[in-house]
Amino acid sequence: TPPLASLQNALRLTASSQHEYLICSDKKDSNSESVFSFLQTSCCSLLSDFGCNVPPTESHIANKFLVDWFSLYPPQPGLRLCSNEHCGRPETRRHEFRRCSACSSVNYCSRACQALDWKTCHRYVCMPQHDWDDLHADIDNDDEDDDFE
Structure with missing residues (x-):
């Protein structure tokens, strides 16, 4: 030290x-x-x-292999990959991974993967589900207001 x-x-x-x-x-x-x-x-x-x-450390070689492997050979239907782009771990049973509690659009194999992905990228794109509903309602209202004559 x-x-x-x-x-x-x-x-x-x-x-x-x-x-x-x-x-x-x-x-x-x-x-x-x-x-x-x-x-x-x-x-x-x-x-x-x-x-x-602080820049994240480089991905472990095993994680790089998993990312490459599952990009070529996707897991069985119904099974998901960890949303941390540097992890590559697949589910071994349905609903094994936990979803982002705000947007429910990403899945993580562990709390560590969720925390790392949040710090590096997901925090910038995460939109809570109720915001998506409001956004879709606004878009639908805009479409109804448009007159195409």
Whole structure:
């Protein structure tokens, strides 16, 4: 574990609108780079839980294989794949995976996959089911208001 002084010198959190970015305070300082590398590999999930924008670690080779395999050979009808694009795990029985409680449009094999996908992409596209219903009602009303003469 790196000493606290190196950690404090290596990192600086800056606020930019609503997002915080983890940056290295002195890129030429090799000690700072080693601390930053340590944090990225060992503490990535911990830092991202506190709002730091840390790039996700690379997918495991087994997960890459599963993603490639099931893109060529889809699972049995009625069975779904984990919606985390880096996971690739299929259901082994119907309704094994849990759905997003807000939109119900994605399925996850574990809480970890759900949390990772939420941090990286699903949070930007998730729309609660009642919002979809309102959107469809607005579209239907707009269609009725249009006069095509």
